[in-house]
Amino acid sequence: xxxxxxxxxxxxxxxxxxxxxxxxxxxxxxxxxxxxxxxxxxxxxxxxxxx
Numbered sequence: 461x462x463x464x465x466x467x468x469x470x471x472x473x474x475x476x477x478x479x480x481x482x483x484x485x486x487x488x489x490x491x492x493x494x495x496x497x498x499x500x501x502x503x504x505x506x507x508x509x510x511x
Contacts, residue, residue, distance in 0.1 A: 465499060475499060 462472040479495040482488045 461499075465502075467499075467502060471502070472499070 462469045465472070475495060475498050476490060479491045479498060480488050481491065
């Protein structure tokens with residue numbers, strides 16, 4: 461995900477952690493919608509268009 465969006469890995473990991481719920485019982489759950497919305501708000505490096 462970090463490579464696809466050309467973002468630093470530590471920034472993406474911090475967003476994943478911030479959008480993860482850790483219930484008392486059961487595995488951690490990532491709120492993917494919230495994560496994607498957070499990622500979309502970040503500026504990314506310009507992509508080279510290839511045709």
